[in-house]
Amino acid sequence: MISRLTIRRLLERHHVGCQALAIRSMQSQHSSHREWNKQQQQQHTRHKHQALATLAGFGAGVALWLKYNHQEAAAASLESEDNESIGKYGARRKGLPEYNLDDVSKHGTMQDRVWVSYRHGVYDITDFIAEHPGGDKILMGAGGSVEPFWTLYAVHKNDHVLDMFEKYRIGNLAADDVGASVKNMSDPYGNEPRRHIALKPSSKKPFNAEPPLALLVDSLITPNELFYVRNHLPVPEVDASTYELEVCDEELQKEKVFTLKDLKKYPKHTVTATIMCAGNRRSEMTQVKPVKGLSWGQAAIGNATWSGARLCDVLRDLGITDGKTDALHIQFEGLDTDPAHMPYGASIPIEKALDPHGDVILAYEMNGEPIPRDHGYPIRVIVPGVVGARNVKWLGRIVVSKDESDSHWQQNDYKGFAPSVDWDTVDFKKSPAIQELPVISAICEPLEGQTVGVKNGKVNVKGYAWSGGGRKIVRVDVSSDGGKNWQAADVLECDGARHPQAWGWSIWKAEIPVPKSKLEAQLCAKAVDSQYNTQPENFENIWNLRGVLANAYHRVNIKLAR
Numbered sequence: 024m025i026s027r028l029t030i031r032r033l034l035e036r037h038h039v040g041c042q043a044l045a046i047r048s049m050q051s052q053h054s055s056h057r058e059w060n061k062q063q064q065q066q067h068t069r070h071k072h073q074a075l076a077t078l079a080g081f082g083a084g085v086a087l088w089l090k091y092n093h094q095e096a097a098a099a100s101l102e103s104e105d106n107e108s109i110g111k112y113g114a115r116r117k118g119l120p121e122y123n124l125d126d127v128s129k130h131g132t133m134q135d136r137v138w139v140s141y142r143h144g145v146y147d148i149t150d151f152i153a154e155h156p157g158g159d160k161i162l163m164g165a166g167g168s169v170e171p172f173w174t175l176y177a178v179h180k181n182d183h184v185l186d187m188f189e190k191y192r193i194g195n196l197a198a199d200d201v202g203a204s205v206k207n208m209s210d211p212y213g214n215e216p217r218r219h220i221a222l223k224p225s226s227k228k229p230f231n232a233e234p235p236l237a238l239l240v241d242s243l244i245t246p247n248e249l250f251y252v253r254n255h256l257p258v259p260e261v262d263a264s265t266y267e268l269e270v271c272d273e274e275l276q277k278e279k280v281f282t283l284k285d286l287k288k289y290p291k292h293t294v295t296a297t298i299m300c301a302g303n304r305r306s307e308m309t310q311v312k313p314v315k316g317l318s319w320g321q322a323a324i325g326n327a328t329w330s331g332a333r334l335c336d337v338l339r340d341l342g343i344t345d346g347k348t349d350a351l352h353i354q355f356e357g358l359d360t361d362p363a364h365m366p367y368g369a370s371i372p373i374e375k376a377l378d379p380h381g382d383v384i385l386a387y388e389m390n391g392e393p394i395p396r397d398h399g400y401p402i403r404v405i406v407p408g409v410v411g412a413r414n415v416k417w418l419g420r421i422v423v424s425k426d427e428s429d430s431h432w433q434q435n436d437y438k439g440f441a442p443s444v445d446w447d448t449v450d451f452k453k454s455p456a457i458q459e460l461p462v463i464s465a466i467c468e469p470l471e472g473q474t475v476g477v478k479n480g481k482v483n484v485k486g487y488a489w490s491g492g493g494r495k496i497v498r499v500d501v502s503s504d505g506g507k508n509w510q511a512a513d514v515l516e517c518d519g520a521r522h523p524q525a526w527g528w529s530i531w532k533a534e535i536p537v538p539k540s541k542l543e544a545q546l547c548a549k550a551v552d553s554q555y556n557t558q559p560e561n562f563e564n565i566w567n568l569r570g571v572l573a574n575a576y577h578r579v580n581i582k583l584a585r
């Protein structure tokens with residue numbers, strides 16, 4: 024039994040020529056670029072006023088607000104710098120043969136060798152396809168222009184990607200065909216939500232950003248506006264009054280569609296849970312050797328209260344309970360889709376979903392408010408203790424299945440590898456998808472390079488610590504001499520935190536003696552969870568090509584003002 028909804032989605036996905044259709048529909052959905060820019064400017068002005076109120080509400084002062092106000096300008100100039108620098112790529116090059124789009128279209132398969140065009144350039148990317156960090160998605164552009172796709176996956180508009188791409192250059196595109204594929208195409212990111220100016224973007228399209236570290240540990244609960252944002256695609260605009268969540272069991276051939284009102288009829292369950300990106304602290308791992316991925320600092324993590332219906336209650340109503348199903352996985356699909364209508368997707372083991380103590384919820388509230396658009400309005404599945412990537416936002420479909428999600432983000436991303444594995448030798452099938460995250464901590468105050476006042480021979484240090492799988496933080500050790508001597512910090516935990524349901528992080532503080540007569544010190548932090556797991560000493564031994572699971576001791580070098 025397959026519903027109208029499933030049939031519609033399947034048809035959409037496999038419809039011949041769906042890429043062109045999707046792009047055309049994106050074009051018609053959004054207002055012109057100029058209008059969009061104007062709206063953004065107005066939003067920013069309104070936002071400045073809101074920022075003041077929000078920061079004040081969380082105990083940070085006007086001075087701090089002013090400090091972060093400058094980041095808006097910095098971020099804007101970062102974007103224009105990006106644009107200027109990428110202008111040099113795909114330019115016409117003397118001495119290369121000329122091809123038109125018809126010639127390119129004859130190279131849409133591996134057998135014919137795969138060609139693509141970008142601005143004035145034609146490229147043969149056959150030998151790069153197996154190495155592509157974005158997996159098979161690269162084939163969507165085979166035999167045509169990559170530009171409409173890169174408007175969506177703007178991670179490509181970066182020097183490190185374009186430098187590499189230019190190496191596959193084989194020709195110039197005929198002048199008449201240049202820009203044809205993006206003519207009249209408006210920005211698929213033209214309808215993004217407003218964002219707090221304090222968020223520091225590591226990519227703007229899709230929007231990915233983290234709050235300033237010093238604000239992160241102001242309170243145990245991270246304010247919605249300052250919660251890090253990790254998007255893979257444009258934020259969908261979902262109308263709560265017509266929203267439908269489809270839940271189906273592949274094996275039992277059962278399915279049911281829930282409206283938001285239906286989900287709100289279930290007992291409201293509230294959990295305080297930390298969500299962290301698998302790439303949190305990647306920028307530190309990158310210092311050992313470059314990795315491919317967004318350069319996150321230490322704040323791609325946040326802690327909130329989430330309320331909604333328990334997934335196990337919803338599944339029970341479909342007759343799916345422990346022992347009554349052969350299914351092994353629960354797959355989640357978002358309403359955010361790529362040009363081929365493929366949604367963002369992920370899955371979790373069924374045991375976690377059916378466990379009433381696993382606290383997996385179909386959340387409609389974040390910190391007592393409807394979930395903001397950037398965080399999954401109207402429904403986000405919250406899978407406490409599990410990597411952020413499986414906490415799928417804008418949830419559109421749940422599938423009870425014998426198989427894991429076949430999504431790119433489950434199969435070819437968010438996996439760990441040995442330090443020896445590189446892009447020539449990587450086999451994504453050999454590593455399991457990351458679920459529960461390992462123990463981690465970070466120093467949020469003082470910041471790297473900061474000059475810190477020494478009082479009675481001591482400095483104040485503050486940070487967060489968290490472990491996946493509901494493992495409680497039992498201790499945080501802090502050092503001021505690079506890890507030779509340690510002192511236990513005072514740890515403040517979330518209410519009711521107890522193993523194995525300690526889903527929320529802990530904030531810790533320490534007043535630690537610094538070496539006498541020195542003008543510099545290296546602070547270190549490491550946490551210990553309730554299973555006595557602790558953090559590795561350095562990044563060299565845990566380096567991996569995707570830069571995930573970056574949980575080595577956090578080290579911060581400071582100057583001492585005596």
Ligand code: HEM
Nearest residue numbers: 151156157160161163164169172176178184188315316317
């Ligand atoms: C239709 C064409 C293409 C599509 C749809 C596509 C899609 C993607 C996706 C989905 C990702 C993962 C982004 C994430 O982690 O969220 C990615 C990453 C990447 N792609 Fe592509 N890609 C295309 C063409 C190419 C080409 C032609 C090249 C270069 C020759 C390339 C190089 C890369 C690189 C280097 C990354 C990693 C970037 C980073 O994380 O810093 N892609 N791509």
